[in-house]
Amino acid sequence: MQVFLDIVREYGFDFLEGTWLTVQLVVISAILGFLLAVPVALARLSDSRIVAATASGYSLFFRGTPLLVQIFLVYFGLGQFGFVRDSILWPLLREPFVCALITFVLNTAAYSGEIVRGGILAVPRGEVEAARACGMSTAKTYRLVILPRAFSICLPAYSNEVIILMKGTSLASTITLLELTGMARLAASATYQPIQVFVIAGLIYYLMTLIIARIFRVLEARYNRYITDAR
Amino acid sequence: MDNVVEYLPLLLQGLRTTLLLAVSTVVVGLALGMLLAMAKLSDHGWLKRPAYALTNFLRGIPEFLVLLVIYFGGTQVLNSILPPGTIEVSPFVAGLIALALIFGSYASETFRAAFQSVPNGQIEAGRAYGFSAWKTFRYIQLPQIWRVAIPGLGNLWQGSVKDTALVSVVGLDDLMRKSGQAAQSTREPFTFYLVASLMFLLITLVSMWIIGRLEKRASRGMAGVR
Numbered sequence: 001m002q003v004f005l006d007i008v009r010e011y012g013f014d015f016l017e018g019t020w021l022t023v024q025l026v027v028i029s030a031i032l033g034f035l036l037a038v039p040v041a042l043a044r045l046s047d048s049r050i051v052a053a054t055a056s057g058y059s060l061f062f063r064g065t066p067l068l069v070q071i072f073l074v075y076f077g078l079g080q081f082g083f084v085r086d087s088i089l090w091p092l093l094r095e096p097f098v099c100a101l102i103t104f105v106l107n108t109a110a111y112s113g114e115i116v117r118g119g120i121l122a123v124p125r126g127e128v129e130a131a132r133a134c135g136m137s138t139a140k141t142y143r144l145v146i147l148p149r150a151f152s153i154c155l156p157a158y159s160n161e162v163i164i165l166m167k168g169t170s171l172a173s174t175i176t177l178l179e180l181t182g183m184a185r186l187a188a189s190a191t192y193q194p195i196q197v198f199v200i201a202g203l204i205y206y207l208m209t210l211i212i213a214r215i216f217r218v219l220e221a222r223y224n225r226y227i228t229d230a231r
Numbered sequence: 232m233d234n235v236v237e238y239l240p241l242l243l244q245g246l247r248t249t250l251l252l253a254v255s256t257v258v259v260g261l262a263l264g265m266l267l268a269m270a271k272l273s274d275h276g277w278l279k280r281p282a283y284a285l286t287n288f289l290r291g292i293p294e295f296l297v298l299l300v301i302y303f304g305g306t307q308v309l310n311s312i313l314p315p316g317t318i319e320v321s322p323f324v325a326g327l328i329a330l331a332l333i334f335g336s337y338a339s340e341t342f343r344a345a346f347q348s349v350p351n352g353q354i355e356a357g358r359a360y361g362f363s364a365w366k367t368f369r370y371i372q373l374p375q376i377w378r379v380a381i382p383g384l385g386n387l388w389q390g391s392v393k394d395t396a397l398v399s400v401v402g403l404d405d406l407m408r409k410s411g412q413a414a415q416s417t418r419e420p421f422t423f424y425l426v427a428s429l430m431f432l433l434i435t436l437v438s439m440w441i442i443g444r445l446e447k448r449a450s451r452g453m454a455g456v457r
Contacts (some may be wrong), residue, residue, distance in 0.1 A: 020232070061428070064432045065393070065429065066393040066396035066407070067396075067397075067446065068396040069410075069431065070428070072424045073412070073420075073421060073424045073428065076420035078421065079420070080418070166293075169293075169296075169297055170293035171293075171397075181299070184299075188303055192307070193307070195303075195304035195307055195308070198299055199300070202300070205291065205296065206288055206292055209291035
């Protein structure tokens, strides 16, 4: 027990700093990823074969390959191309933080796209027909009926995806980012007490999992209130 | 492209390690998942509570962190018992333990749900016919559990294959690490990580096909299932 307290006293601030970076990665990736997931889902459902096939290919690639390969592809891979190195974006694309974000956004959007697609397909047909019968255009039907309904249907599945995303951010430590896992790796090699250090990091991650689950329970209660209140 | 052909044997060697680790993970993980599911369904609190605590915790923290604990923590433990340097934890063994623990944690939930899907009456009927507990499990519960559990287990397998890539970080000579070596010596990281990702994609696609076949086969006794 004494060992744990010593580690917390010595590295407490590093753990907090790492946790803060993890939170940033999760929140930014989740928001951008969700915004990208909606067009991905719509593209998957598109009548145009080319659009639908492109979206399926994207989704298959990011869901069928390890996140680690994707991170390395972006962080180490992009520099292979001269036009990338010469572009004005290169100073940004060289940053591990930016590369990690790009990968997490693309990855989570592929998974969330499937969730959103499932949500859109689960909207009762009658509601869509009713909207059309009221004279709404396709765009308006989507905006006012289908997407809000799909959103509330998706929420439970989406909370799992955000937890998976949070766990995935630990891989950012492989490209030198000092988020929670990165900080823990440093502390572990400095103290020669890996078990204690990683257990502390694990408890912080577990706490974040519980918090994410709680946030989504609140969101679900709010966005599904038209169902729960009716009962 | 020439480089890819040149390094292909190296990559295939890595692919073999990746597949070996993934298959071993599933074998150990299935057994572990079944035991944990039984513990969760047991009437004894001292079996039930630790099983839930362990699996909930393992499912709530990053897979990568579990691997780091097992690999570096294993070395720490061994060094404290034995004189340092006698035995080292191999990346393969550490990876196997970590991934099997994760697989087992998730599989225990799949199995638990599957166990509960078999109606109690069938188990009672089995016992009434004089089946032993083992026979009831083997001939009545297991075939039905298997059918319900396959889709979930299939997803877990796909996850395990992808998680093996993490073990390259602690030094396993798998597909990921071999690709990294090829990427470094040829200075074509994009090419080689892309080749690695395509190989992973191929495993995913072949697995999808096999899982589909298994699902069909396991459901052959069900009415209305093609």
